[in-house]
Amino acid sequence: MPEFLRLVPPKEALARWLRAFPAEPTVGRELVPTTEALDRVLAEPITAPQPLPSFARANVDGYAVRAEDTYGASASLPAYLKLKGEVPMGEVAVGNVDRGQAYLVHTGGMVPQGADAVVMLEDTQAVRQHEVEIHRPAAPGQNVIAAGEDVVPGERILEAGIRLRPQEIGGLLALGITRVSVYERPKVSILSTGDEVVPAETDPSPGQVRDINSHTLAALVRRAGGDPLLGGILPDHFETLEKAVRAAHASSHIVVVTAGSSASARDMTARVLSLLGEPGVLIHGLSIKPGKPTILGVAGRVPLVGLPGNPVSALVIAGLTIVPAIARVGGAKAAVPAGRVRARLTGNVPSEAGRDDYIPVRLEASPEGWLAEPVFGKSNLIFTLVRADGMVHIPPDVTGLAAGESVDVEPF
């Protein structure tokens, strides 16, 4: 397959690629304690087994009353109610609130039977031992959180596919749901290729370089909720690569190969990936910088990604492809959009029409807001990204940005 027959816009490429994925998540499910489910993807919808709150609660410190007993009350013409007692926190009132009666209640405490409102302490005066003056009328329901006001039993409270945040952990536990079914983390095999690449812990000979991509990609996969499986460093040798990629394909949910940087090494990666099954390689070459020599495919139920060997290209393209792929095979539904930092460019940035450009920038505070300083490095070496705080995306219909323009920075 010759390289770059047609460069595909990244947005179109991603859509075509995702359409070729299996419709359903390909990972299994597991039951985990809710307290350990942070950031996991819920595999089943959750229905409330009981109301929340489970009883009427006071929303202020004050007196639980029948609202009608307070109508017309004012500081000059108070309503006088009989104080029947206090509802201790965590306990039930010993009696009901009948006509002309009141109970002292605390915020979060139970509102006794019969009462339908709470008058704030500030609007009352305890004059005699068993009597309280009400200085302001209360409407029915006032300062009371009704049972089921947050959640009613049988209500669908969480959908399958959401990623659990601190508030969902709390909501589930509030309902006594202490275990939840979540999707397993997708296993993402990462293989590095290149005769020049050696493990990071070895001392490279002249002409050799240490493996960067395996580890930057593993970190990215972990952040995205995947489970990276490092397949090691492979020589630029067809049969060896094929064997390793087939093994990865059989044992993981996504296969990622970072190709060597030369055209022949990239071509070998594409040929190997096209052997794994239907529909095979779908995209070979993106109209994007960095990251043009990207390969996207699907073999059976497993998405395939061939990344450029350049560490910056690999990381940028991984963010655009592997992250949504992990979400998709792992059952995660579309999430909230990522936030951006509005900043002012400090330098001109050239860009070719018809190409998506991603420019690393360093953010700096200024009295007028954030400044985005482009980090140029002619060869996209790894420290280009180390020096950067985020990226600016230049869409294909824009030919460059001028110093002083306002841009949206995607923080790393």
Add this chain to the structure above:
Amino acid sequence: MPEFLRLVPPKEALARWLRAFPAEPTVGRELVPTTEALDRVLAEPITAPQPLPSFARANVDGYAVRAEDTYGASASLPAYLKLKGEVPMGEVAVGNVDRGQAYLVHTGGMVPQGADAVVMLEDTQAVRQHEVEIHRPAAPGQNVIAAGEDVVPGERILEAGIRLRPQEIGGLLALGITRVSVYERPKVSILSTGDEVVPAETDPSPGQVRDINSHTLAALVRRAGGDPLLGGILPDHFETLEKAVRAAHASSHIVVVTAGSSASARDMTARVLSLLGEPGVLIHGLSIKPGKPTILGVAGRVPLVGLPGNPVSALVIAGLTIVPAIARVGGAKAAVPAGRVRARLTGNVPSEAGRDDYIPVRLEASPEGWLAEPVFGKSNLIFTLVRADGMVHIPPDVTGLAAGESVDVEPF
């Protein structure tokens, strides 16, 4: 100490509180493998032990040449160079490039001694077996990544206090740095109080509620890089609370107590926190909604936080106080600002002048961009936050927002 003598604006409160922290991080250090250091805070600056790249590399597939041999070359008047051989990936050229000579090199491969430029394959033609035509002149340095172009030996590449991202992991490993000294994760003790609160795994009796805050706060602490220590649920009993808080103070880097919701329970929390040491309680009451009954203090080297019992208030205030406190005691320097999502409000939102308001909103896509729908819940119950995708901050000098206004949403 009477409650709310003076409500302090949250920004001022945070600044006063952080000024009372020890100047240096209070956590220890540990040596961890670089491959496992994602999101950890670097404890020592890192200096490059060697150059990156460590040898001159070709940036394209082509011919390594002496630039001067190509001057004036064109397709109609090519320069003819003697092809001495090929530099295999990961290896050293067998000889030098002398005048009138060239070596075939691949992207990422070593540029042989004597060569100072690489001519792209597209600008050449291999006519005879040991000869290559050069159709375009190369400038010295063209298509060559010089040794040390990314990093020079002795260069300060990373500062102490940065949080390691995928690119830093890659950059460190590229230099052969396989272990790094990082700060330990700050231990954050979390104590829940309230006679009405029972553990999430128990069945509450009427009047009781399950503990939410311990778990939402633990999740938040984990996300912020801290190590939550759950101190359990304490009754509203002074001596019991004091004993538990003293034990937490002695064994953790930050102490958090979620107070009962009633005024007396909050007051008890403030009194206990003020016993732990100097300077003691610094702030009692913030001009913020939700979260007015917040307590901030420092005892010795340990920051103290008293949070409102309401789960939404607790989570909002924790984000504003515990997250920066974890960064500070844990040695993390100011990071990149969090991104925002620009959206259009779908409803009016009231706000009092002189108060910071945080409004939960749900984000919805529309053809005109994101819409932010306020999630109102009169009592800030936990599912208010479950239904929300982020928060809108209304600063104290703004009295409410109108439907249709453009707002910056802080995604959760």
